[in-house]
Amino acid sequence: MTKITIGVYKSFRNSGIRNHRKKTKKHWCHYFLDVDDDESGDYQFGSEWVSSFKALILKRKVWKKKKFICLECNTIFETYVPKNTDEIECSECE
Ligand SMILES: [Zn+2]
Numbered sequence: 001m002t003k004i005t006i007g008v009y010k011s012f013r014n015s016g017i018r019n020h021r022k023k024t025k026k027h028w029c030h031y032f033l034d035v036d037d038d039e040s041g042d043y044q045f046g047s048e049w050v051s052s053f054k055a056l057i058l059k060r061k062v063w064k065k066k067k068f069i070c071l072e073c074n075t076i077f078e079t080y081v082p083k084n085t086d087e088i089e090c091s092e093c094e
Pocket of ligand 1: 070071072073074075090091092093
């Protein structure tokens with residue numbers, strides 16, 4: 001299993017439960033895709049609570065959903081890629 005970070009956000013740990021106290025602490029939540037390492041490439045969404053320190057590290061490697069167009073076969077595809085990725089190999093042609 002490979003975890004691909006798609007977001008790190010601050011949120012209330014007990015969302016859903018009404019909390020009237022003003023000083024509710026927010027915690028970091030790490031959202032990721034859990035990708036199968038076999039050829040199927042299946043993935044599931046997941047989330048976990050992380051420390052603020054780990055959140056800082058994770059934030060640096062958040063993947064973004066980006067659209068690519070292959071000029072060879074005109075296929076448009078959307079996929080998660082690391083930040084600042086401008087090119088990706090087309091899965092259609094090789
Ligand atoms: Zn292509």
